[in-house]
Amino acid sequence: MDSSKIKWLHVEASSRCNAWCPACPRNIDGYGLRPGLVETDLDLEQFKSVLDEFPNLEAVQFCGNDGDPIAHSNFIDLIDVIPDNVFIQIHTNGSLRNIGWWKKLAQTLEYRPHEIHFGIDGLEDTHKIYRQNTDWNKIIANAGEFITNKGRAVWQFIPFKHNQHQFMQCYALSKKLGFSDFKVVKTFRYHKSRAKNFKTGQEYKLEPSDFYLEMWHSTKPAASADCMHLSLPSVYLDTQGRISACCYLADSINFKNTTELFAKLQINQDVIASTSVCQFWCSGLSDK
Numbered sequence: 001m002d003s004s005k006i007k008w009l010h011v012e013a014s015s016r017c018n019a020w021c022p023a024c025p026r027n028i029d030g031y032g033l034r035p036g037l038v039e040t041d042l043d044l045e046q047f048k049s050v051l052d053e054f055p056n057l058e059a060v061q062f063c064g065n066d067g068d069p070i071a072h073s074n075f076i077d078l079i080d081v082i083p084d085n086v087f088i089q090i091h092t093n094g095s096l097r098n099i100g101w102w103k104k105l106a107q108t109l110e111y112r113p114h115e116i117h118f119g120i121d122g123l124e125d126t127h128k129i130y131r132q133n134t135d136w137n138k139i140i141a142n143a144g145e146f147i148t149n150k151g152r153a154v155w156q157f158i159p160f161k162h163n164q165h166q167f168m169q170c171y172a173l174s175k176k177l178g179f180s181d182f183k184v185v186k187t188f189r190y191h192k193s194r195a196k197n198f199k200t201g202q203e204y205k206l207e208p209s210d211f212y213l214e215m216w217h218s219t220k221p222a223a224s225a226d227c228m229h230l231s232l233p234s235v236y237l238d239t240q241g242r243i244s245a246c247c248y249l250a251d252s253i254n255f256k257n258t259t260e261l262f263a264k265l266q267i268n269q270d271v272i273a274s275t276s277v278c279q280f281w282c283s284g285l286s287d288k
Contacts, residue, residue, distance in 0.1 A: 006234060007233050008060075011062050014042065015037065019093045026067065048081050051082065062078075063089075093119045094118040102149075116152070133198055140177070158184075160208065
């Protein structure tokens with residue numbers, strides 16, 4: 001493995017976020033920051049330096065573990081330094097910034113391959129139950145402005161017990177507003193039932209949807225190790241400029257640069273699948 005083979009760069013642009021989602025690793029069940037979390041933004045020059053190491057890069061994904069990329073103080077500057085032919089994917093709760101900013105982002109991305117995943121988990125009355133401290137109306141306004149200015153937006157929906165009855169309403173609304181796609185999150189991360197109010201710390205119940213439970217019980221282990229990072233040569237870059245094989249290894253195995261990464265960690269199925277933090281993820285789950 002060497003830098004010329006890397007096709008996908010997963011970037012954590014910022015470890016800041018306005019939301020307090022109970023299953024997010026940046027907080028403790030939705031109440032209070034995780035001890036030791038450093039709230040910071042990825043340095044622009046450092047990002048440019050990492051981009052220069054990957055001459056055959058095909059995609060940059062802004063997502064990360066601990067923050068919302070839109071929270072980066074100069075996020076559009078990060079977009080500007082990415083080569084024009086590289087696909088850009090952004091994951092956000094969508095409630096930060098104003099419509100003027102979203103219009104500018106759409107104009108920046110207009111002639112570039114891109115998509116933005118807006119995390120919208122229900123309608124106004126249910127979305128806030130999991131996406132604490134976000135404003136549903138502001139998200140819809142921001143997404144609408146982005147779409148109006150030729151931005152490609154994806155509605156990302158996490159099904160819970162409290163919002164499952166609104167699934168078709170959300171899907172219909174996404175089409176009405178001009179979202180290019182509607183995606184349902186399939187992950188066991190949201191099976192966690194414990195949650196806390198972000199202001200008071202009072203516990204409340206967060207139940208997985210019937211759809212999720214049925215899906216979970218109708219899966220079986222995959223025949224071989226399989227995940228995005230195994231099928232597509234990629235690396236993960238966090239806000240502190242550290243490199244790792246993927247976001248699930250970021251807190252346990254990381255390096256100062258790609259040279260150190262490739263020298264000390266062979267990115268292959270045997271190494272990743274034998275790492276404790278990835279034993280579940282890379283064993284894979286496939287539908288029957």
